[in-house]
Amino acid sequence: MSEKLFCKSGGCTAKLGAGLLSHVLERLPKAPYDENLIVGYNSHDDGAVYKVAEGCAVIHTLDFFPPVVEDPYTFGQIAATNALSDIYAMGGEVKTALNIVCFPEDGDLNILGEIMRGGADKVTEAGGSIAGGHSIADKDIKYGLSVTGVVDPKKIYKNNGGAVGDVLILTKKLGVGLVCSASRVGEASEAALSQAIKSMTTLNKYACDILKRHKVNACTDVTGFGFLGHLREMTENRLSCEVYLDKVPYIKEALDYANEYLFTGAAQKNRNYCKGHVRFENVSFGMEEILFDPQTSGGLLAAVACDEAEEIVNEMKEAGLPAEAVGRLIDKTDYEIIVKG
Protein backbone atom coordinates (compact mmCIF):
# COMPACT_ATOMS: atom_id res chain seq x y z
CA MET A 1 0.00 0.00 0.00
CA SER A 2 1.74 3.14 -1.14
CA GLU A 3 -0.93 5.76 -0.51
CA LYS A 4 -0.55 7.42 2.86
CA LEU A 5 -2.85 9.75 4.68
CA PHE A 6 -1.82 12.85 6.47
CA CYS A 7 -2.86 12.49 10.13
CA LYS A 8 -3.23 15.63 12.16
CA SER A 9 -5.40 14.89 15.14
CA GLY A 10 -7.19 11.83 14.00
CA GLY A 11 -9.80 9.59 15.44
CA CYS A 12 -11.66 10.33 18.58
CA THR A 13 -8.92 12.68 19.74
CA ALA A 14 -10.57 15.10 17.29
CA LYS A 15 -13.75 15.19 19.37
CA LEU A 16 -14.92 18.39 21.03
CA GLY A 17 -14.45 18.23 24.79
CA ALA A 18 -17.35 16.83 26.80
CA GLY A 19 -17.57 19.91 29.01
CA LEU A 20 -17.64 22.22 26.02
CA LEU A 21 -20.37 20.17 24.37
CA SER A 22 -22.61 19.98 27.46
CA HIS A 23 -22.39 23.74 27.63
CA VAL A 24 -24.00 24.09 24.21
CA LEU A 25 -26.48 21.22 24.50
CA GLU A 26 -27.84 22.48 27.81
CA ARG A 27 -28.84 25.73 26.13
CA LEU A 28 -30.68 24.22 23.19
CA PRO A 29 -34.48 24.16 23.39
CA LYS A 30 -35.75 20.75 24.46
CA ALA A 31 -37.50 18.90 21.66
CA PRO A 32 -41.27 18.49 22.07
CA TYR A 33 -42.15 15.34 23.97
CA ASP A 34 -42.64 12.24 21.84
CA GLU A 35 -43.42 9.10 23.77
CA ASN A 36 -41.86 6.93 21.10
CA LEU A 37 -38.49 8.67 21.32
CA ILE A 38 -37.06 6.36 23.94
CA VAL A 39 -33.54 7.78 24.00
CA GLY A 40 -32.83 11.28 22.73
CA TYR A 41 -30.01 13.63 23.55
CA ASN A 42 -31.54 14.55 26.86
CA SER A 43 -29.37 11.71 28.14
CA HIS A 44 -25.71 11.01 27.40
CA ASP A 45 -26.47 7.88 25.42
CA ASP A 46 -24.62 6.80 22.34
CA GLY A 47 -27.40 6.81 19.79
CA ALA A 48 -31.02 7.88 19.49
CA VAL A 49 -33.67 5.19 19.86
CA TYR A 50 -37.16 5.50 18.40
CA LYS A 51 -39.89 2.93 18.93
CA VAL A 52 -41.65 2.15 15.66
CA ALA A 53 -43.82 -0.75 16.80
CA GLU A 54 -44.32 -2.98 19.81
CA GLY A 55 -41.09 -4.91 20.31
CA CYS A 56 -39.18 -2.92 17.69
CA ALA A 57 -37.19 0.29 17.91
CA VAL A 58 -34.64 1.77 15.52
CA ILE A 59 -31.28 3.10 16.70
CA HIS A 60 -29.67 6.00 14.83
CA THR A 61 -26.07 6.91 15.30
CA LEU A 62 -23.39 8.77 13.39
CA ASP A 63 -19.64 9.10 13.76
CA PHE A 64 -16.87 10.41 11.54
CA PHE A 65 -13.37 11.77 12.03
CA PRO A 66 -10.03 12.62 10.39
CA PRO A 67 -7.44 9.90 9.65
CA VAL A 68 -5.92 8.21 12.66
CA VAL A 69 -3.49 5.96 10.76
CA GLU A 70 -1.63 6.40 7.48
CA ASP A 71 -3.06 3.44 5.58
CA PRO A 72 -6.39 4.42 3.93
CA TYR A 73 -7.96 0.93 4.03
CA THR A 74 -7.13 0.57 7.73
CA PHE A 75 -8.46 4.06 8.42
CA GLY A 76 -11.74 3.10 6.70
CA GLN A 77 -11.99 -0.03 8.84
CA ILE A 78 -11.31 1.90 12.04
CA ALA A 79 -13.80 4.68 11.27
CA ALA A 80 -16.51 2.12 10.45
CA THR A 81 -15.77 -0.09 13.46
CA ASN A 82 -16.03 3.00 15.63
CA ALA A 83 -19.32 4.17 14.06
CA LEU A 84 -20.90 0.71 14.26
CA SER A 85 -19.93 0.45 17.92
CA ASP A 86 -22.71 2.74 19.13
CA ILE A 87 -25.30 0.22 17.95
CA TYR A 88 -23.62 -2.49 20.02
CA ALA A 89 -23.29 -0.20 23.02
CA MET A 90 -27.10 -0.05 23.04
CA GLY A 91 -27.52 -3.80 22.62
CA GLY A 92 -28.78 -3.53 19.04
CA GLU A 93 -28.20 -5.17 15.68
CA VAL A 94 -26.71 -3.36 12.66
CA LYS A 95 -29.00 -3.11 9.62
CA THR A 96 -27.91 -0.34 7.23
CA ALA A 97 -25.15 2.25 7.03
CA LEU A 98 -24.59 5.42 4.98
CA ASN A 99 -21.11 6.69 4.14
CA ILE A 100 -20.08 10.16 5.30
CA VAL A 101 -17.15 11.47 3.25
CA CYS A 102 -15.13 14.69 3.25
CA PHE A 103 -12.41 14.56 0.59
CA PRO A 104 -10.26 17.07 -1.31
CA GLU A 105 -11.49 17.70 -4.86
CA ASP A 106 -7.98 17.22 -6.25
CA GLY A 107 -7.27 14.20 -4.02
CA ASP A 108 -6.29 10.76 -5.34
CA LEU A 109 -9.54 8.84 -5.78
CA ASN A 110 -7.73 5.55 -5.19
CA ILE A 111 -7.24 6.68 -1.61
CA LEU A 112 -10.94 7.40 -1.21
CA GLY A 113 -11.70 4.02 -2.76
CA GLU A 114 -9.49 2.27 -0.23
CA ILE A 115 -11.04 4.14 2.71
CA MET A 116 -14.54 3.20 1.59
CA ARG A 117 -13.53 -0.40 0.91
CA GLY A 118 -12.30 -0.61 4.52
CA GLY A 119 -15.63 0.79 5.74
CA ALA A 120 -17.70 -1.53 3.55
CA ASP A 121 -15.80 -4.61 4.72
CA LYS A 122 -16.59 -3.81 8.36
CA VAL A 123 -20.28 -3.15 7.64
CA THR A 124 -20.46 -6.52 5.91
CA GLU A 125 -18.71 -8.18 8.86
CA ALA A 126 -21.31 -6.55 11.12
CA GLY A 127 -24.07 -8.14 9.05
CA GLY A 128 -25.35 -4.86 7.63
CA SER A 129 -25.46 -3.20 4.19
CA ILE A 130 -24.08 0.08 2.94
CA ALA A 131 -27.15 1.77 1.50
CA GLY A 132 -25.83 5.12 0.28
CA GLY A 133 -23.99 8.15 1.57
CA HIS A 134 -23.04 11.77 1.19
CA SER A 135 -19.78 13.43 0.19
CA ILE A 136 -18.41 16.95 0.57
CA ALA A 137 -15.35 18.54 -1.02
CA ASP A 138 -13.13 19.55 1.89
CA LYS A 139 -9.42 20.25 2.21
CA ASP A 140 -8.99 17.62 4.92
CA ILE A 141 -10.11 14.00 4.73
CA LYS A 142 -12.82 12.78 7.10
CA TYR A 143 -14.75 9.55 6.97
CA GLY A 144 -17.38 7.75 8.95
CA LEU A 145 -20.83 6.24 8.88
CA SER A 146 -24.37 6.99 9.82
CA VAL A 147 -25.68 3.65 11.05
CA THR A 148 -29.19 2.34 11.59
CA GLY A 149 -29.81 -0.63 13.83
CA VAL A 150 -32.75 -2.29 15.51
CA VAL A 151 -33.38 -3.34 19.08
CA ASP A 152 -36.22 -4.60 21.22
CA PRO A 153 -37.13 -1.51 23.32
CA LYS A 154 -37.29 -3.67 26.43
CA LYS A 155 -33.72 -4.83 25.89
CA ILE A 156 -31.96 -1.51 25.29
CA TYR A 157 -28.68 -1.03 27.16
CA LYS A 158 -28.86 2.44 28.65
CA ASN A 159 -25.81 4.27 29.98
CA ASN A 160 -27.29 4.92 33.38
CA GLY A 161 -29.18 1.70 34.13
CA GLY A 162 -26.56 0.33 36.52
CA ALA A 163 -27.29 -0.58 40.17
CA VAL A 164 -25.17 -0.74 43.31
CA GLY A 165 -23.19 -3.98 43.36
CA ASP A 166 -22.97 -4.28 39.55
CA VAL A 167 -19.59 -5.27 38.21
CA LEU A 168 -18.00 -3.12 35.50
CA ILE A 169 -16.54 -4.98 32.53
CA LEU A 170 -14.26 -3.36 29.98
CA THR A 171 -13.82 -5.32 26.74
CA LYS A 172 -10.79 -3.69 25.07
CA LYS A 173 -7.40 -2.43 26.21
CA LEU A 174 -6.95 1.28 26.85
CA GLY A 175 -4.10 3.34 25.43
CA VAL A 176 -4.83 3.43 21.68
CA GLY A 177 -4.93 7.25 21.77
CA LEU A 178 -1.46 7.46 23.31
CA VAL A 179 -0.09 4.94 20.82
CA CYS A 180 -1.50 6.84 17.83
CA SER A 181 -0.20 10.09 19.27
CA ALA A 182 3.28 8.62 19.74
CA SER A 183 3.09 7.22 16.23
CA ARG A 184 2.41 10.70 14.81
CA VAL A 185 5.74 11.90 16.19
CA GLY A 186 7.51 8.72 15.11
CA GLU A 187 7.95 7.32 18.62
CA ALA A 188 5.58 4.36 18.60
CA SER A 189 6.93 0.84 18.13
CA GLU A 190 5.62 -1.36 15.30
CA ALA A 191 4.31 -3.82 17.87
CA ALA A 192 2.36 -1.20 19.82
CA LEU A 193 0.85 0.30 16.69
CA SER A 194 -0.23 -3.05 15.29
CA GLN A 195 -1.80 -3.95 18.64
CA ALA A 196 -3.69 -0.64 18.63
CA ILE A 197 -4.84 -1.16 15.04
CA LYS A 198 -6.04 -4.68 15.77
CA SER A 199 -8.00 -3.32 18.73
CA MET A 200 -9.50 -0.43 16.77
CA THR A 201 -10.65 -2.73 13.95
CA THR A 202 -12.26 -5.32 16.24
CA LEU A 203 -16.04 -4.98 16.09
CA ASN A 204 -17.77 -4.66 19.45
CA LYS A 205 -20.31 -7.06 17.94
CA TYR A 206 -18.44 -9.99 19.47
CA ALA A 207 -18.51 -8.54 22.99
CA CYS A 208 -22.15 -7.55 22.52
CA ASP A 209 -23.16 -11.06 21.36
CA ILE A 210 -21.80 -12.42 24.65
CA LEU A 211 -23.42 -9.69 26.77
CA LYS A 212 -26.79 -10.45 25.16
CA ARG A 213 -26.73 -13.89 26.76
CA HIS A 214 -26.52 -12.30 30.23
CA LYS A 215 -28.13 -9.68 32.44
CA VAL A 216 -26.73 -6.28 31.50
CA ASN A 217 -27.92 -3.24 33.43
CA ALA A 218 -25.98 -0.53 31.63
CA CYS A 219 -23.57 -0.30 28.72
CA THR A 220 -21.66 2.30 26.77
CA ASP A 221 -18.61 2.29 24.52
CA VAL A 222 -15.36 3.94 25.54
CA THR A 223 -14.39 6.49 22.91
CA GLY A 224 -13.25 10.10 22.86
CA PHE A 225 -14.05 10.98 26.46
CA GLY A 226 -11.75 8.24 27.71
CA PHE A 227 -12.47 5.47 30.21
CA LEU A 228 -13.15 7.83 33.12
CA GLY A 229 -15.19 10.26 31.02
CA HIS A 230 -17.50 7.50 29.83
CA LEU A 231 -17.64 5.96 33.28
CA ARG A 232 -19.14 9.23 34.51
CA GLU A 233 -22.03 8.71 32.07
CA MET A 234 -22.79 5.59 34.07
CA THR A 235 -22.63 7.03 37.57
CA GLU A 236 -24.38 10.28 36.57
CA ASN A 237 -24.38 11.85 40.05
CA ARG A 238 -26.59 8.98 41.16
CA LEU A 239 -24.01 6.35 42.05
CA SER A 240 -20.30 6.09 42.61
CA CYS A 241 -17.90 3.43 41.48
CA GLU A 242 -14.59 1.86 42.38
CA VAL A 243 -12.02 1.03 39.72
CA TYR A 244 -9.31 -1.55 40.45
CA LEU A 245 -6.27 -0.30 38.62
CA ASP A 246 -4.47 -3.66 38.50
CA LYS A 247 -7.43 -5.09 36.55
CA VAL A 248 -7.59 -2.38 33.90
CA PRO A 249 -6.36 -3.77 30.55
CA TYR A 250 -4.06 -1.44 28.61
CA ILE A 251 -1.43 -1.56 25.88
CA LYS A 252 1.85 -1.72 27.81
CA GLU A 253 3.76 0.65 25.54
CA ALA A 254 1.07 3.31 26.03
CA LEU A 255 2.32 3.75 29.59
CA ASP A 256 5.85 4.37 28.29
CA TYR A 257 4.49 7.01 25.91
CA ALA A 258 2.51 8.66 28.73
CA ASN A 259 5.69 8.73 30.80
CA GLU A 260 7.40 10.39 27.84
CA TYR A 261 4.64 13.04 27.94
CA LEU A 262 3.31 12.23 24.48
CA PHE A 263 -0.17 13.29 25.58
CA THR A 264 -3.03 14.13 23.31
CA GLY A 265 -4.94 17.36 23.74
CA ALA A 266 -8.15 15.38 24.18
CA ALA A 267 -6.88 13.54 27.28
CA GLN A 268 -6.32 16.89 28.95
CA LYS A 269 -9.87 17.96 28.04
CA ASN A 270 -11.10 14.71 29.60
CA ARG A 271 -9.03 15.40 32.72
CA ASN A 272 -10.61 18.85 33.03
CA TYR A 273 -14.09 17.38 32.56
CA CYS A 274 -13.51 14.89 35.39
CA LYS A 275 -11.84 17.35 37.76
CA GLY A 276 -13.26 17.05 41.27
CA HIS A 277 -15.17 13.89 40.41
CA VAL A 278 -12.35 11.37 40.49
CA ARG A 279 -10.16 10.38 43.44
CA PHE A 280 -6.90 8.60 42.63
CA GLU A 281 -5.44 6.38 45.36
CA ASN A 282 -1.83 5.40 44.62
CA VAL A 283 -2.16 5.89 40.90
CA SER A 284 0.96 6.91 38.99
CA PHE A 285 0.82 9.90 36.72
CA GLY A 286 1.27 7.74 33.62
CA MET A 287 -1.65 5.47 34.59
CA GLU A 288 -3.86 8.52 35.15
CA GLU A 289 -3.13 9.50 31.55
CA ILE A 290 -4.13 6.02 30.37
CA LEU A 291 -7.44 6.30 32.20
CA PHE A 292 -8.09 9.69 30.54
CA ASP A 293 -6.76 8.58 27.15
CA PRO A 294 -9.30 9.17 24.33
CA GLN A 295 -10.05 5.85 22.65
CA THR A 296 -10.78 5.65 18.95
CA SER A 297 -13.06 2.66 18.50
CA GLY A 298 -12.66 1.59 22.12
CA GLY A 299 -14.33 -1.32 23.84
CA LEU A 300 -17.67 -1.70 25.56
CA LEU A 301 -18.01 -0.78 29.21
CA ALA A 302 -20.86 -2.73 30.78
CA ALA A 303 -22.41 -2.89 34.25
CA VAL A 304 -23.52 -6.46 34.80
CA ALA A 305 -25.09 -8.45 37.60
CA CYS A 306 -22.40 -9.38 40.10
CA ASP A 307 -22.98 -13.15 39.95
CA GLU A 308 -22.60 -13.30 36.18
CA ALA A 309 -19.50 -11.14 35.82
CA GLU A 310 -16.93 -13.91 36.04
CA GLU A 311 -18.72 -16.05 33.49
CA ILE A 312 -19.04 -13.12 31.07
CA VAL A 313 -15.34 -12.27 31.34
CA ASN A 314 -14.42 -15.92 30.78
CA GLU A 315 -16.62 -16.20 27.71
CA MET A 316 -15.10 -13.02 26.31
CA LYS A 317 -11.57 -14.25 26.92
CA GLU A 318 -12.43 -17.48 25.14
CA ALA A 319 -13.61 -15.39 22.20
CA GLY A 320 -10.18 -13.72 22.14
CA LEU A 321 -11.21 -10.41 23.70
CA PRO A 322 -8.95 -8.83 26.36
CA ALA A 323 -11.96 -8.21 28.65
CA GLU A 324 -11.60 -7.70 32.40
CA ALA A 325 -13.84 -6.92 35.38
CA VAL A 326 -12.36 -3.53 36.23
CA GLY A 327 -14.56 -2.22 39.02
CA ARG A 328 -17.99 -2.08 40.62
CA LEU A 329 -20.80 0.36 41.28
CA ILE A 330 -21.21 1.50 44.89
CA ASP A 331 -23.45 3.88 46.83
CA LYS A 332 -22.88 7.53 46.09
CA THR A 333 -19.94 9.03 47.98
CA ASP A 334 -17.99 12.31 47.76
CA TYR A 335 -16.44 11.27 44.46
CA GLU A 336 -18.16 9.68 41.49
CA ILE A 337 -15.13 7.56 40.72
CA ILE A 338 -12.50 6.18 43.06
CA VAL A 339 -9.51 4.59 41.36
CA LYS A 340 -7.66 2.19 43.66
CA GLY A 341 -4.02 1.69 42.72
Place this chain on the structure above:
Amino acid sequence: MTKVNAIGDACPIPVVKTKNAIKELNGAGVVETAVDNKTAVENLEKMATDKGYAFKWEQTPDGNYKTEIIVGDGAVEAESTEPKEAKAINRRVVVISSNVMGSGNDELGGALIKSFIFALTQQDELPTTLIFYNGGAKLSCEGSPCLEDIKQLEEQGVEIMTCGTCLNFYGLTDKLQVGGVSNMYVIAEKLLSADLIIKP
Protein backbone atom coordinates in the same frame (compact mmCIF):
# COMPACT_ATOMS: atom_id res chain seq x y z
CA MET B 1 16.73 31.22 27.62
CA THR B 2 15.73 28.82 24.84
CA LYS B 3 12.66 29.78 22.84
CA VAL B 4 10.41 27.16 21.28
CA ASN B 5 7.74 28.08 18.78
CA ALA B 6 4.88 25.60 18.86
CA ILE B 7 2.18 27.86 17.43
CA GLY B 8 0.01 25.83 15.09
CA ASP B 9 1.28 22.50 16.44
CA ALA B 10 -1.23 19.91 17.69
CA CYS B 11 -0.50 17.94 20.86
CA PRO B 12 1.81 16.16 21.51
CA ILE B 13 4.19 18.24 19.31
CA PRO B 14 4.51 21.24 21.70
CA VAL B 15 5.56 18.91 24.53
CA VAL B 16 7.94 16.98 22.27
CA LYS B 17 9.63 20.19 21.08
CA THR B 18 9.90 21.56 24.62
CA LYS B 19 11.27 18.28 25.94
CA ASN B 20 14.01 18.38 23.31
CA ALA B 21 14.87 21.97 24.26
CA ILE B 22 15.07 20.98 27.94
CA LYS B 23 17.42 18.14 27.05
CA GLU B 24 19.74 20.65 25.38
CA LEU B 25 19.92 22.75 28.55
CA ASN B 26 22.06 20.09 30.24
CA GLY B 27 20.42 20.51 33.59
CA ALA B 28 19.85 24.22 34.04
CA GLY B 29 18.17 27.07 32.23
CA VAL B 30 14.84 28.32 31.02
CA VAL B 31 12.70 27.16 28.11
CA GLU B 32 10.02 29.49 26.84
CA THR B 33 7.40 27.84 24.63
CA ALA B 34 4.78 29.67 22.57
CA VAL B 35 1.56 27.72 21.93
CA ASP B 36 -1.84 28.64 20.55
CA ASN B 37 -4.20 26.72 22.83
CA LYS B 38 -4.88 26.31 26.53
CA THR B 39 -4.81 22.50 26.37
CA ALA B 40 -1.20 22.61 25.19
CA VAL B 41 -0.40 24.89 28.15
CA GLU B 42 -1.96 22.32 30.49
CA ASN B 43 -0.05 19.45 28.90
CA LEU B 44 3.22 21.39 29.25
CA GLU B 45 2.35 22.06 32.88
CA LYS B 46 1.74 18.35 33.54
CA MET B 47 5.15 17.52 32.09
CA ALA B 48 6.89 20.27 34.06
CA THR B 49 5.15 19.36 37.33
CA ASP B 50 5.93 15.69 36.92
CA LYS B 51 9.59 16.50 36.26
CA GLY B 52 9.71 18.89 39.24
CA TYR B 53 10.37 22.02 37.17
CA ALA B 54 8.93 25.42 37.99
CA PHE B 55 6.23 26.42 35.54
CA LYS B 56 4.68 29.76 34.58
CA TRP B 57 2.31 30.74 31.81
CA GLU B 58 0.55 33.80 30.50
CA GLN B 59 -1.71 34.76 27.64
CA THR B 60 -0.06 37.05 25.12
CA PRO B 61 -1.89 40.03 23.51
CA ASP B 62 -2.30 38.09 20.24
CA GLY B 63 -4.45 35.48 22.01
CA ASN B 64 -1.68 32.87 22.10
CA TYR B 65 0.08 31.59 25.22
CA LYS B 66 3.61 31.80 26.50
CA THR B 67 4.87 29.21 28.99
CA GLU B 68 8.12 29.21 30.87
CA ILE B 69 9.80 26.14 32.34
CA ILE B 70 12.64 26.75 34.74
CA VAL B 71 15.08 23.89 34.96
CA GLY B 72 17.83 23.85 37.57
CA ASP B 73 17.16 26.12 40.54
CA GLY B 74 13.48 25.20 40.49
CA ALA B 75 14.14 21.49 40.09
CA VAL B 76 13.29 19.09 42.91
CA GLU B 77 15.98 17.68 45.17
CA ALA B 78 15.61 14.14 43.89
CA GLU B 79 16.52 15.26 40.40
CA SER B 80 19.54 17.30 41.37
CA THR B 81 21.06 14.93 43.93
CA GLU B 82 21.20 12.05 41.49
CA PRO B 83 24.81 11.18 40.69
CA LYS B 84 25.69 12.86 37.44
CA GLU B 85 27.07 10.72 34.67
CA ALA B 86 30.23 11.82 32.96
CA LYS B 87 29.33 15.03 31.19
CA ALA B 88 27.96 14.20 27.78
CA ILE B 89 29.13 16.16 24.77
CA ASN B 90 25.88 17.56 23.51
CA ARG B 91 26.81 20.81 21.87
CA ARG B 92 29.42 20.59 19.14
CA VAL B 93 30.10 23.87 17.43
CA VAL B 94 32.09 23.97 14.21
CA VAL B 95 33.71 27.30 13.43
CA ILE B 96 34.55 28.04 9.82
CA SER B 97 36.67 31.20 9.92
CA SER B 98 38.13 31.03 6.45
CA ASN B 99 37.19 29.86 2.98
CA VAL B 100 40.32 27.74 2.94
CA MET B 101 41.50 25.00 5.28
CA GLY B 102 45.03 25.26 6.60
CA SER B 103 47.81 27.44 5.20
CA GLY B 104 50.32 26.82 2.45
CA ASN B 105 48.36 26.78 -0.75
CA ASP B 106 44.93 28.40 -1.08
CA GLU B 107 43.83 26.27 -4.03
CA LEU B 108 44.48 23.18 -1.96
CA GLY B 109 42.92 24.89 1.08
CA GLY B 110 39.71 25.53 -0.89
CA ALA B 111 39.47 21.89 -1.93
CA LEU B 112 40.14 20.79 1.66
CA ILE B 113 37.41 22.91 3.21
CA LYS B 114 34.90 21.65 0.64
CA SER B 115 35.87 18.13 1.41
CA PHE B 116 35.72 18.80 5.17
CA ILE B 117 32.16 20.12 4.98
CA PHE B 118 31.12 17.16 2.83
CA ALA B 119 32.70 14.82 5.38
CA LEU B 120 30.64 16.49 8.13
CA THR B 121 27.43 15.46 6.33
CA GLN B 122 28.55 11.83 6.53
CA GLN B 123 29.12 11.71 10.29
CA ASP B 124 26.89 9.77 12.70
CA GLU B 125 27.23 12.52 15.29
CA LEU B 126 26.44 15.74 13.50
CA PRO B 127 27.54 19.08 14.92
CA THR B 128 24.88 21.18 16.64
CA THR B 129 25.92 24.43 15.03
CA LEU B 130 28.10 25.67 12.16
CA ILE B 131 29.31 29.25 12.49
CA PHE B 132 30.73 31.02 9.44
CA TYR B 133 32.75 34.20 9.89
CA ASN B 134 35.36 36.33 8.14
CA GLY B 135 36.43 34.49 4.95
CA GLY B 136 34.24 31.57 6.02
CA ALA B 137 31.16 33.71 5.38
CA LYS B 138 31.77 33.29 1.64
CA LEU B 139 30.99 29.56 1.95
CA SER B 140 27.33 30.02 2.88
CA CYS B 141 26.76 32.48 0.03
CA GLU B 142 25.96 32.29 -3.67
CA GLY B 143 28.79 30.80 -5.70
CA SER B 144 30.12 28.64 -2.85
CA PRO B 145 31.04 25.08 -3.81
CA CYS B 146 29.76 23.89 -0.39
CA LEU B 147 26.13 25.08 -0.58
CA GLU B 148 24.53 21.67 -1.18
CA ASP B 149 26.39 20.09 1.73
CA ILE B 150 25.57 22.95 4.09
CA LYS B 151 21.92 22.80 3.07
CA GLN B 152 21.90 19.09 3.74
CA LEU B 153 23.33 19.67 7.21
CA GLU B 154 20.63 22.25 7.87
CA GLU B 155 17.93 19.81 6.77
CA GLN B 156 19.28 17.32 9.28
CA GLY B 157 18.80 19.85 12.06
CA VAL B 158 22.23 21.50 12.20
CA GLU B 159 21.98 25.17 13.04
CA ILE B 160 23.74 27.28 10.39
CA MET B 161 24.71 30.86 11.18
CA THR B 162 26.81 33.41 9.35
CA CYS B 163 28.26 36.58 10.84
CA GLY B 164 26.29 39.61 9.63
CA THR B 165 29.20 42.04 9.91
CA CYS B 166 31.28 39.77 7.70
CA LEU B 167 28.55 39.48 5.04
CA ASN B 168 28.34 43.23 5.04
CA PHE B 169 32.12 43.65 4.76
CA TYR B 170 32.35 41.36 1.73
CA GLY B 171 29.20 42.85 0.15
CA LEU B 172 27.41 39.50 0.42
CA THR B 173 24.43 40.60 2.53
CA ASP B 174 21.86 39.66 -0.13
CA LYS B 175 23.81 36.64 -1.36
CA LEU B 176 23.35 34.39 1.71
CA GLN B 177 21.94 31.05 0.52
CA VAL B 178 21.63 28.93 3.63
CA GLY B 179 21.02 29.40 7.36
CA GLY B 180 20.54 32.61 9.32
CA VAL B 181 22.44 35.84 9.85
CA SER B 182 23.95 36.19 13.29
CA ASN B 183 25.80 38.74 15.39
CA MET B 184 28.86 38.67 17.64
CA TYR B 185 26.74 38.48 20.79
CA VAL B 186 25.09 35.24 19.69
CA ILE B 187 28.35 33.86 18.30
CA ALA B 188 30.10 34.52 21.62
CA GLU B 189 27.24 32.88 23.50
CA LYS B 190 27.33 29.80 21.24
CA LEU B 191 31.09 29.43 21.69
CA LEU B 192 30.93 29.88 25.47
CA SER B 193 28.15 27.34 25.94
CA ALA B 194 29.64 24.73 23.60
CA ASP B 195 30.91 21.41 24.95
CA LEU B 196 33.24 21.09 22.03
CA ILE B 197 34.52 23.65 19.49
CA ILE B 198 35.98 22.40 16.24
CA LYS B 199 38.00 24.79 14.13
CA PRO B 200 39.43 23.08 11.04
